[in-house]
Amino acid sequence: MTLRFLLINCTSLLLALALLLPEAIAANKVPTVASLSNAVEISDWRSVRIECSRRLKAKPTDVDALAARARLNLLSGKRKDAIADCDKALSVSSKYPSALFLRGVLLADEGKLQTSKRDLLQFLNVTAASLDIPTRTRRGHAYEYLNDFKNAKRENEAVLKDGKLAKSDMDLFFLGQVQLSEGKLKEGQATMADLLKKHVDAPFLIAQLAHCDAQSGKTDSALNEFAAVAKQEPNFSANYSGWGSALERQNFYNGAIQLYDRALQIDHRNFFAIEHRGLCNSALGNYKLAIDDLNKAVEYSPGRTGPLLNRAFVHDQNGQFKESVDDCTRAIALNYQSAKAWYQLACARYHQKMLKEAKDAVDKALALSPKYPAALCERAWIVKEMGDKESAYTDFAKAIQIDKNNSIAYYSRGFMLREDKQYEKSIADLSKAIELDPLNAVNFCARGCTKVRCRKYKEAVEDCTQSIKLDPERSHPFLSRGQAYLALEKYDWAVKDLSKAIERYDYVEGYRDRAAAYFKLNKPELARRDLEKVKQLKLAGKD
Incomplete structure (x- = not known):
């Protein structure tokens, strides 16, 4: 926002x-x-x-x-x-x-x-x-x-x-x-x-x-x-x-929702409260509630771009990319000069794997607002997928130069560095993101995952534990901590964490690593059952 x-x-x-x-x-x-x-x-x-x-x-x-x-x-x-x-x-x-x-x-x-x-x-x-x-x-x-x-x-x-x-x-x-x-x-x-x-x-x-x-x-x-x-x-x-909104910025979504409820008890057309209650529910994974609120905001104020773009964001987060594109298109029709609308359209097109269209949209956003850090970060991911890593890192550097306190820019570059197996540089960027936004569970989770990959398992456990404390509903920190426990030969703890991760999402590596832990615990039947699940997921196209 x-x-x-x-x-x-x-x-x-x-x-x-x-x-x-x-x-x-x-x-x-x-x-x-x-x-x-x-x-x-x-x-x-x-x-x-x-x-x-x-x-x-x-x-x-x-x-x-x-x-x-x-x-x-x-x-x-x-x-x-x-x-x-x-x-x-x-x-x-x-x-x-x-x-x-x-x-x-x-x-x-x-x-x-x-x-x-x-x-x-x-x-x-x-x-x-x-x-x-x-x-x-x-x-x-x-x-x-x-x-x-x-x-x-x-x-x-x-x-x-x-x-x-x-x-x-x-x-x-x-x-x-x-x-x-x-x-x-x-x-x-x-x-x-x-x-x-x-x-x-x-x-x-x-x-x-x-x-x-x-x-x-x-x-x-x-x-x-x-x-x-x-x-x-x-x-x-x-x-x-x-x-x-102050609580929402700190990721205290349930507390924020209670205050938005109070605002709406007083004024049922408090658009900010309606929209942001929707965004909080989206962050908590309550997509139906989120869309219900944002549908109401759009209905109440059809001439405003804000509700459309917030709904586009939630559709995008929920994998409803076509719906996200439709809302962005409507917002652009209302205000062709809205850099945010073009940026959100670029995000949806990127998730649709329509890289050329995504690049065109994000370039338009940056033409309208050249110092738009989020758009620079989005373009970095797009051009990276198009095979131009050098330009991607240039865009991340520009975003950070524009706003040295932008935690998302450091997080995004750190994430890409991890994919490129530059683990120490990745950890440095993710550490900066944590310094700037210490209550963001995603930052700790990302650094924990990076530390698993570079075999700093004890430190990985600490980061993943902090991520879970900040947001116990996320699945990935349980996956990464489970992998760290497996490497540390704490097999019972590994099974417990990997099971929690799998309950939330069908991770191929979660079943694979839990199978390894079960073998170590001398539970071959459970291990073979997990390996069979791995085969099924791969046949279904999941990696």
Whole structure:
């Protein structure tokens, strides 16, 4: 998942950004009349609620208060109430920018694309001459909802260019939003952290900073921040989905699913929670549950590429390559300039053994985004299969040069080095991957397997054991540890581990090596049964 995707699509809740009056708001004070609907981002919501109630009691048609209440309703999962408030505000002032933008977002999330498009286009028309940072940020979001990514990029670039002119706290908040959405994590994190010093009780701001901390590896800080927001605003759906994403990044899939469930109890159209619950279930091997969630996400938002690409990824992981290709093709039709869509298509084509088509797709991804480490790694595997190992290693080196903290690049190159029997170099790369991502079971498993091949059996046992601790459902670490135990003449332990591996997957080498262990344990009948299974699997085309 890219940072841009995570921060922009971490639910439409985080995109419900309000009005056009970019006035500063004093820390933790009830906002002024003119700035009420700007207050949600950097204020204590209790104060905003009180002021909304006071003003609407005095004047039920106060459009600023209606817009502010609509946004609070959305953030609490009360979508119908939010739409009703926008409707009422627009009945009073038909071109009120905040209400047009927010209703356009809400209608898009409901799948009402034509009426959403009408509101968002009117918002863009009304704000065409506005050059302030908050307005341009929202214009960028509106263009993204309209799948006009070229103009969205133009608005974001204008905000970044004018960032030095930011004066008010609202200017700084929206500048931080754009910095994050454009992948400038350090700058966005610094902007949000500075604002939080002045607005210590602003749940929206705290949740944004927690997202930054999760992205930058400050997991403990992120978890504490998400927990603090949940205590202050227990019905803030996007906070739970963000909290879940922090756990998901650490491969704590069951815990993440529980938080996504909570987010969806509050707001059943929290797209980020739906999609990422699906991805977590996919990681746990629960493909039916995963596809069910992603089907729902696609149904809810047919105009977005994100759900299609996440579903394509899960189809690919489940060996449903044709379905993956179909979803990628649909995503490309929505946004031809999506490097991620072309990359995912390349992955599916590679698994279909359609190497030329895979190469064409990944080249397109890299033409759109030359500094795309995952695409460089994918192209390395493709050209390696096409017989060009030199170019493969060049692409891995480029990926690492672009992002020296990319654990996947080190893992991928280490895996290829192992295939080429360069075991010490493989172990060095896999060790670097572990250093960068110490909670990833796959990295330990890969290094353990490499150590089996270079006869470092005791070290292999340690790595495989750690992999199993991190993810006890994986089959391969049991296979590699069983092979290490066989070499160490611990035959009972070898049989136990190899049996666990075989329960999960029909490994030819698992049956072969268990047969060897059975012979050593003087159990020839069991050994011959395993060897017969080896013959059957080979006849079926398995190696």
